[in-house]
Amino acid sequence: MSIAKRILYIYSFSVHMKQFTSVSTLLLVILAVYWSFYALMPVYRPDANLAESSFSTDRALRHVEQMAAAPHGLGFPAHEKVKRYIMAQLGAMGLEVTLQEDYSLGIGGGDLSRPSNILARIKGSGSGKALLLLSHYDSDPHAAMGASDAASGVATIMEGIRAFWSEGILPENDIIILLTDSEEQDLNGAKLFVNHHPWAREIGLVLNFEARGSGGPGIMLIETNRVTKNSLKNLLPPIRITPWQTPWHTAFIKCCRMIPISRFSGKTGILMVLILPLSMIIMTTIQPGIPMTG
Numbered sequence: 001m002s003i004a005k006r007i008l009y010i011y012s013f014s015v016h017m018k019q020f021t022s023v024s025t026l027l028l029v030i031l032a033v034y035w036s037f038y039a040l041m042p043v044y045r046p047d048a049n050l051a052e053s054s055f056s057t058d059r060a061l062r063h064v065e066q067m068a069a070a071p072h073g074l075g076f077p078a079h080e081k082v083k084r085y086i087m088a089q090l091g092a093m094g095l096e097v098t099l100q101e102d103y104s105l106g107i108g109g110g111d112l113s114r115p116s117n118i119l120a121r122i123k124g125s126g127s128g129k130a131l132l133l134l135s136h137y138d139s140d141p142h143a144a145m146g147a148s149d150a151a152s153g154v155a156t157i158m159e160g161i162r163a164f165w166s167e168g169i170l171p172e173n174d175i176i177i178l179l180t181d182s183e184e185q186d187l188n189g190a191k192l193f194v195n196h197h198p199w200a201r202e203i204g205l206v207l208n209f210e211a212r213g214s215g216g217p218g219i220m221l222i223e224t225n226r227v228t229k230n231s232l233k234n235l236l237p238p239i240r241i242t243p244w245q246t247p248w249h250t251a252f253i254k255c256c257r258m259i260p261i262s263r264f265s266g267k268t269g270i271l272m273v274l275i276l277p278l279s280m281i282i283m284t285t286i287q288p289g290i291p292m293t294g
Helices: 003-038 057-067 077-092 147-166 188-196 198-202 229-235 246-255
Strands: 097-101 116-122 130-136 175-180 203-211 220-223 268-275 280-286
Touching: 057 077, 057 147, 077 097, 077 116, 077 147, 097 188, 116 188, 130 147, 130 188, 147 175, 147 203, 175 188, 188 198, 198 203
Parallel strands: 130 175, 130 203, 203 268, 220 280
Antiparallel strands: 097 116, 116 175, 268 280
């Protein structure tokens, strides 16, 4: 082989190797990105046969299926059906269920509706402040089925209460269950409770369950204030926000509207939200504030 042919062969080989290296690098990057998301995806394991005293995802999903069979925003035909279903399920647990109904303007003052808030209360053995478990049962009026927002939150509360109540343990503090209506209009039901229900002044801690989206990896982001940081420090391991999580955390802060309504005077709240496109579960503690007026 002549020197010229050898040089040409070596050049051709090096070009092919560069192309192969570039393609391999691209494939490895794609694989790494895919795996970074796949590894974070929650793993589903059927658990319908768990003990009655345990929380069961399958049992909670049955509630979601019932509530999200049709759009059920305020004024929709299925709205009354969903309300009656929730009341029947809570009543079957032996809880006394009441409704709070009245006209209410939204927090912006421009949306008038007549919400029907669903309430139940478990009496505790002590005389301290009550724990409020909060979500909303109306779906978005724009053709949403409401499975995630927020039948998932309602189902989580109902299955959690069922599992806890099945053990026959009397809590030290009262537990109030509040499933508000007309949240999608402008938080009308939540505002009605805060301003006009006597239980609102008896609450020491709010746990609010909200959702946006319906799937994807769960990323826990935590914000604390001076009131709750020490308590959460003892309950949860430290979690750092990575740069790719930050945009979705910012989006959550901008889009979540339940924070103002949960600012009971001198009270603290924890907000738990499931968000897409990364389906983040976000817990944000709410600073004590001033109750809304109107």
